[in-house]
Amino acid sequence: MLRTEGLVKSYGGRRVLDGFGVEVAPGEIAGLIGHNGAGKTTLVEVVSGLVRPEAGAVTVCGVDALREPRAARALLGVAPQELALYPTVTVREHLGLFAGLAGLRRAAARRAVATVAEELMLGDVLDRRCAVLSGGQRRRAQAASAMVGAPRLLLLDEPTAGADPQTRQALLTAVRARAAAGAAVLYTTHYLPELVDLDATLVVARDGRVVARGDRAALTADLPGEIRITLDPARTRPRLTDALRPRTREDGDDALRVATFDPPADLAALLSCGYAPLTVDVRRPDLDDLYAALAQPAG
Numbered sequence: 001m002l003r004t005e006g007l008v009k010s011y012g013g014r015r016v017l018d019g020f021g022v023e024v025a026p027g028e029i030a031g032l033i034g035h036n037g038a039g040k041t042t043l044v045e046v047v048s049g050l051v052r053p054e055a056g057a058v059t060v061c062g063v064d065a066l067r068e069p070r071a072a073r074a075l076l077g078v079a080p081q082e083l084a085l086y087p088t089v090t091v092r093e094h095l096g097l098f099a100g101l102a103g104l105r106r107a108a109a110r111r112a113v114a115t116v117a118e119e120l121m122l123g124d125v126l127d128r129r130c131a132v133l134s135g136g137q138r139r140r141a142q143a144a145s146a147m148v149g150a151p152r153l154l155l156l157d158e159p160t161a162g163a164d165p166q167t168r169q170a171l172l173t174a175v176r177a178r179a180a181a182g183a184a185v186l187y188t189t190h191y192l193p194e195l196v197d198l199d200a201t202l203v204v205a206r207d208g209r210v211v212a213r214g215d216r217a218a219l220t221a222d223l224p225g226e227i228r229i230t231l232d233p234a235r236t237r238p239r240l241t242d243a244l245r246p247r248t249r250e251d252g253d254d255a256l257r258v259a260t261f262d263p264p265a266d267l268a269a270l271l272s273c274g275y276a277p278l279t280v281d282v283r284r285p286d287l288d289d290l291y292a293a294l295a296q297p298a299g
């Protein structure tokens with residue numbers, strides 16, 4: 001559905017895409033995460049034909065997007081990170097315009113506008129000019145513009161930035177529905193819990209390239225979890241074993257955190273050192289750990 005290979009794009013002599021390659025399948029929501037400046041928006045701009053790479057390939061549903069940008073553009077819907085709505089038209093006109101660009105005829109376009117407006121809670125503002133919408137309404141109108149033509153590839157660049165919880169939920173529900181209908185979705189966010197809600201696969205970008213790709217369970221399986229114990233600060237701390245010491249850090253006066261691949265064994269080791277925890281929490285590795293392990297920029 002979407003395939004990029006070896007994309008290179010430089011600004012001012014610095015490679016912001018440095019061999020970026022990723023595939024997204026029909027029905028898949030791929031969560032694209034990475035540090036500020038990792039190249040996520042640039043990738044979206046290249047795929048949507050706004051920026052031309054110096055090297056590499058982009059295929060959208062079998063269409064070579066660099067050779068045939070118009071044909072590729074017709075297959076995708078994009079909600080850019082920067083809000084881009086025509087201020088003087090109404091939301092209904094705006095969505096109708098995008099439905100028309102996607103090739104829908106008048107009656108089908110009207111139906112598509114009504115459906116997406118309901119999904120994204122825009123029914124009450126359909127006849128307002130885009131200029132007077134609130135920030136959250138603009139976000140939703142922008143996502144609706146990307147979705148109204150039922151594109152086979154949906155590119156959403158931080159679509160919930162600044163959205164309130166209700167707006168966020170409406171957007172996530174709409175995204176899930178598009179994927180369930182067979183669209184491939186590339187979804188950029190810094191808000192990692194959304195990717196759990198979306199049951200997204202992950203694309204981790206760092207310094208212009210993909211450093212990890214796969215499902216959450218597989219990617220986090222290689223990372224340690226954590227035992228956190230709270231202690232009575234008045235009691236003297238027993239000595240840790242050599243095996244535990246490098247994996248243990250203080251958390252304030254009264255708690256320790258131990259990175260662990262084997263919580264029962266490490267907890268038993270802590271107890272046998274003489275630790276008497278007041279509370280014990282065991283946490284499996286999550287997306288924050290994955291991000292911390294993989295997504296930090298070099299240098």
Ligand SMILES: Nc1ncnc2c1ncn2[C@@H]1O[C@H](COP(=O)(O)OP(=O)(O)OP(=O)(O)O)[C@@H](O)[C@H]1O
Nearest residue numbers: 011012016034035036037038039040041042043081
């Ligand atoms: N038009 C441009 N001219 C010059 N530099 C640019 C341009 N567009 C992007 N860059 C630079 O390219 C790098 C990658 O930017 P990009 O917006 O793709 O990152 P990002 O991963 O989307 O970051 P963020 O998480 O902050 O949105 C940044 O260092 C940015 O300053």
